[in-house]
Amino acid sequence: MTQSVVVQVGQCGNQVGYRFWDLALREYASVNKRGLYDDATSSFFRNVDWRKGAACSVGGQIQHLKARAVLVDMEEGVISQILQGPLRELFDSAQLLTDVSGSGNNWATGHMTYGSVYRELIVDKLRKAAELCDCLQCFFLIHSLGGGTGSGLGTRVLGLLEEEFPGVSRIVTSMYPSAEDDVITSPYNSVLAMRELTEHAHCVLPVENQSLMDIVQKIQMVAHGAKPELMVRRNATLSSGQGGVHEVEKPFDAMNNIVANLLLNMTSSARFEGSLNVDLNEIAMNLVPFPRLHYLVPSLTPLYTLADVNAVPRRLDQMFSDAFSKDHQLIHANPKQSMYLACALMVRGNVHVSDLRRNIERLRPSLSFVSWNQEGWKTGLCSVPPVGHSHSLLALANNTCMKLNFMELKERFTKLYRKKAHLHHFLHVEGMDLGCFTEATSSLDSLIEEYDSLDATRAQATPDPPRLRIAT
Amino acid sequence: MSVVTVQLGQCGNQVGQELFDVLCSDALAAHRKTYSTASCERFFHLTSHGDLEARAVLIDMEPKAINSSMTKALKGGRWRYGEASHFSQKQGSGNNWANGFCVHGPRHKDAVEELVRREVERCDRLAGLMTMMSVAGGTGSGVGTYITQCLRDIYPASFILNHLTWPYGTGEVILQNYNSVLTLAHLYQLSDAIVVHENDTVHGICSRLLNIKPIAFTDINRVIAHQLGGVLQPALTPDSNGVYSLNPLGELVSALCCHPEYKLLSVSTIPQMPSSSVPYSSFSWTGLLKHLRQMLISNTKMEEGIDWHVRPPAASGRIRSVAGSSFNTSLANLLILRGKDVYCAETGNFEEATIYTPWLSPAEAFSAWKSPIPFNKYEKSATLVSNSQALLGPLEDIVRKAWNMFASRAYIHQYDTFGISEDNFLDSFTALEQVVSSYRELKS
Numbered sequence: 001m002t003q004s005v006v007v008q009v010g011q012c013g014n015q016v017g018y019r020f021w022d023l024a025l026r027e028y029a030s031v032n033k034r035g036l037y038d039d040a041t042s043s044f045f046r047n048v049d050w051r052k053g054a055a056c057s058v059g060g061q062i063q064h065l066k067a068r069a070v071l072v073d074m075e076e077g078v079i080s081q082i083l084q085g086p087l088r089e090l091f092d093s094a095q096l097l098t099d100v101s102g103s104g105n106n107w108a109t110g111h112m113t114y115g116s117v118y119r120e121l122i123v124d125k126l127r128k129a130a131e132l133c134d135c136l137q138c139f140f141l142i143h144s145l146g147g148g149t150g151s152g153l154g155t156r157v158l159g160l161l162e163e164e165f166p167g168v169s170r171i172v173t174s175m176y177p178s179a180e181d182d183v184i185t186s187p188y189n190s191v192l193a194m195r196e197l198t199e200h201a202h203c204v205l206p207v208e209n210q211s212l213m214d215i216v217q218k219i220q221m222v223a224h225g226a227k228p229e230l231m232v233r234r235n236a237t238l239s240s241g242q243g244g245v246h247e248v249e250k251p252f253d254a255m256n257n258i259v260a261n262l263l264l265n266m267t268s269s270a271r272f273e274g275s276l277n278v279d280l281n282e283i284a285m286n287l288v289p290f291p292r293l294h295y296l297v298p299s300l301t302p303l304y305t306l307a308d309v310n311a312v313p314r315r316l317d318q319m320f321s322d323a324f325s326k327d328h329q330l331i332h333a334n335p336k337q338s339m340y341l342a343c344a345l346m347v348r349g350n351v352h353v354s355d356l357r358r359n360i361e362r363l364r365p366s367l368s369f370v371s372w373n374q375e376g377w378k379t380g381l382c383s384v385p386p387v388g389h390s391h392s393l394l395a396l397a398n399n400t401c402m403k404l405n406f407m408e409l410k411e412r413f414t415k416l417y418r419k420k421a422h423l424h425h426f427l428h429v430e431g432m433d434l435g436c437f438t439e440a441t442s443s444l445d446s447l448i449e450e451y452d453s454l455d456a457t458r459a460q461a462t463p464d465p466p467r468l469r470i471a472t
Numbered sequence: 473m474s475v476v477t478v479q480l481g482q483c484g485n486q487v488g489q490e491l492f493d494v495l496c497s498d499a500l501a502a503h504r505k506t507y508s509t510a511s512c513e514r515f516f517h518l519t520s521h522g523d524l525e526a527r528a529v530l531i532d533m534e535p536k537a538i539n540s541s542m543t544k545a546l547k548g549g550r551w552r553y554g555e556a557s558h559f560s561q562k563q564g565s566g567n568n569w570a571n572g573f574c575v576h577g578p579r580h581k582d583a584v585e586e587l588v589r590r591e592v593e594r595c596d597r598l599a600g601l602m603t604m605m606s607v608a609g610g611t612g613s614g615v616g617t618y619i620t621q622c623l624r625d626i627y628p629a630s631f632i633l634n635h636l637t638w639p640y641g642t643g644e645v646i647l648q649n650y651n652s653v654l655t656l657a658h659l660y661q662l663s664d665a666i667v668v669h670e671n672d673t674v675h676g677i678c679s680r681l682l683n684i685k686p687i688a689f690t691d692i693n694r695v696i697a698h699q700l701g702g703v704l705q706p707a708l709t710p711d712s713n714g715v716y717s718l719n720p721l722g723e724l725v726s727a728l729c730c731h732p733e734y735k736l737l738s739v740s741t742i743p744q745m746p747s748s749s750v751p752y753s754s755f756s757w758t759g760l761l762k763h764l765r766q767m768l769i770s771n772t773k774m775e776e777g778i779d780w781h782v783r784p785p786a787a788s789g790r791i792r793s794v795a796g797s798s799f800n801t802s803l804a805n806l807l808i809l810r811g812k813d814v815y816c817a818e819t820g821n822f823e824e825a826t827i828y829t830p831w832l833s834p835a836e837a838f839s840a841w842k843s844p845i846p847f848n849k850y851e852k853s854a855t856l857v858s859n860s861q862a863l864l865g866p867l868e869d870i871v872r873k874a875w876n877m878f879a880s881r882a883y884i885h886q887y888d889t890f891g892i893s894e895d896n897f898l899d900s901f902t903a904l905e906q907v908v909s910s911y912r913e914l915k916s
Contacts, residue, residue: 135562275689281566289882354687377643465879
């Protein structure tokens with residue numbers, strides 16, 4: 001069994017990470033009833049009690065588990081809250097790195113200034129976390145793109161991961177700013193960070209606040225009884241933090257729960273048993289045909305369960321349909337109108353291979369796939385369902401629709417950049433010059449172009465390339 | 473004589489476990505002492521405690537599949553895997569043939585060879601080796617190919633049979649076509665015979681003949697195991713002089729693979745039905761064999777939706793007629809009959825020259841094995857192993873899809889990282905186009 005280390009950077013990264021650890025503990029508590037430290041638990045936690053039989057009560061009181069995590073923030077607020085909260089025992093000081101003054105929503109401060117000051121320290125903490133794994137497979141970086149620390153220092157950490165651990169996967173969860181983001185420099189920060197993501201990540205899962213908010217609202221509407229045939233399970237990890245260690249819901253918690261669920265469901269098939277396992281290194285392998293095009297649109301279903309328990313097959317099919325509807329995507333995008341390069345369906349719970357095949361055949365005609373990957377499906381079956389549901393589906397789509405999001409981001413960037421607004425804040429920082437901006441925009445341009453050229457193949461019917469001929 | 477099985481990857485380990493289960497329960501059923509002894513010697517050895525232990529080595533780059541197969545075998549209580557005959561690592565091959573073949577294979581060569589050698593030394597006489605794997609993933613296909621190569625080096629004179637599971641056409645693993653092309657091209661140089669089961673076909677059998685709903689991988693693997701068991705269990709062969717054949721793999725290879733260009737074998741079994749209906753059904757050999765023969769020539773892989781209009785081309789002149797376009801020409805067929813009144817079964821309709829390629833006489837192209845012992849609860853059952861054009865269509869699909877992807881250079885960087893270059897791909901494509909063309913030319 002392999003292990004993963006979560007690296008959470010900045011305010012947003014740490015808040016999402018916090019929800020992740022809470023829900024991960026709950027998941028193990030519900031799967032691992034006896035509370036014994038086993039292979040599945042070891043993938044995200046290490047056991048610090050090596051007495052014989054080493055029982056660790058997951059869920060109730062955390063006594064002997066430590067999170068495989070590195071927490072980085074250039075302010076103290078969020079991390080010190082975590083350290084005062086009920087999950088404090090999961091982390092020890094060797095895993096933490098904080099400063100006091102913050103990055104002031106400036107990518108350059110995070111990336112250049114703090115990046116250089118804390119370089120050694122960060123590498124040291126990463127190495128320690130890695131040494132505690134017996135087969136480290138993956139780093140999960142969680143950060144946001146709009147601010148300064150997550151965006152700037154986060155992408156600096158990404159580069160360090162590549163330098164120090166070239167053989168370990170780097171899967172990044174990035175919170176993209178919405179169009180009406182209140183951070184004025186967020187287009188700069190995002191575009192500068194995007195270049196790093198395009199060059200150094202294996203996979204990026206883009207997530208947007210607005211989409212998460214919409215999903216949360218939908219869940220709340222159902223929970224408050226808008227439709228009698230629907231209901232929300234009180235104990236489902238997706239819909240509420242209840243039952244976890246952390247009882248009082250904060251405004252962003254519900255949204256962050258969704259992202260935490262994304263990570264749990266993506267890794268479940270590598271952690272638990274199933275008839276068709278998906279190891280973490282298979283995700284990038286299958287979904288990334290060209291190294292730079294590694295932005296995957298995630299969608300999660302079901303968000304709530306139908307009260308009618310009898311309509312099982314219909315409910316299952318609905319789950320598959322939902323995964324391809326905009327309402328369940330974690331970012332606003334329109335994959336159905338664009339072209340799929342590849343698509344993964346990762347199923348948990350009581351679902352069989354025949355359900356999977358039936359739904360692939362049913363959905364296939366409504367989706368357009370690139371000519372050379374008409375059967376571009378990667379499938380996984382994990383037998384352990386998420387807490388509070390009998391089954392679930394995570395779809396990851398590598399789709400040219402991301403182009404539109406990037407073009408929109410580019411537009412917001414250009415609006416500021418043309419007027420040179422706030423530019424001096426960035427250029428003051430040592431190591432930063434205009435070249436960084438032009439390189440970042442040209443990286444983004446070429447990414448958009450790559451999507452464009454693939455999209456162009458959609459219009460014309462591409463004949464099969466001539467095969468090799470055998471002389472007979 | 474004994475067969476040592478090497479199970480590789482998640483698929484190989486799951487199918488292997490089901491196969492041993494079928495072999496064991498069939499062998500231990502009542503009233504069949506010599507049969508039982510012969511079967512057990514072939515696939516199991518007795519431990520000092522009197523337990524049956526499979527002559528198998530379990531290999532995977534990741535521990536979960538092996539753990540679950542070993543536990544399942546133990547829970548069944550009839551047989552088990554050797555405590556020490558498995559090898560697993562922590563991190564899988566990531567669906568990448570190159571990672572399996574160039575990295576994991578060479579790295580763990582010694583450990584795997586040692587396990588196989590120990591298992592071989594436990595056999596009084598070795599009949600051959602059988603590997604079980606899928607072609608879609610990374611470990612089964614990549615490590616499996618590499619290990620087959622090692623076994624070929626160590627046991628140059630032994631028969632090596634590869635059992636391959638082909639993935640669903642509509643996609644299980646996105647790299648499945650690349651992985652399949654690389655696997656098949658390499659195995660073609662190494663293996664004596666390649667037995668293929670397609671998931672799509674077996675899925676159809678589960679849903680349409682066995683009425684299973686919903687279908688799980690266990691159901692699919694059980695059908696594969698049943699068909700393979702029908703081939704591998706003891707039988708009387710033309711050369712075995714009235715006792716159970718000692719050399720199942722050798723006789724299979726000599727019956728079916730007479731030419732190195734043609735190694736792909738498909739399997740079909742008749743009858744197959746829900747186990748609850750088996751006790752209430754009876755069959756005549758004439759009926760069964762009539763259906764099976766039409767399934768063969770019309771290339772229908774299950775006893776449903778058989779196209780009865782397909783007829784062999786007219787014997788005179790052997791000119792390809794219009795009606796013959798969907799006709800499935802065979803190179804060689806092996807018919808295995810098990811059950812009641814087996815010696816009265818009339819196999820003449822498999823011996824007609826018109827169903828075979830012109831350059832082989834029916835006497836050489838057709839063989840039959842028989843056993844009066846009913847197999848796996850079926851009063852009568854017939855299994856046909858066929859070296860014919862049956863797999864030409866699926867093989868062409870694989871090559872075509874892989875070639876289209878290769879033309880756009882998609883995913884090539886993932887293979888290049890581990891040392892499989894575009895030239896390696898081209899070599900494999902060339903080799904398989906050759907195979908495709910050979911099978912296509914069987915007709916003329």
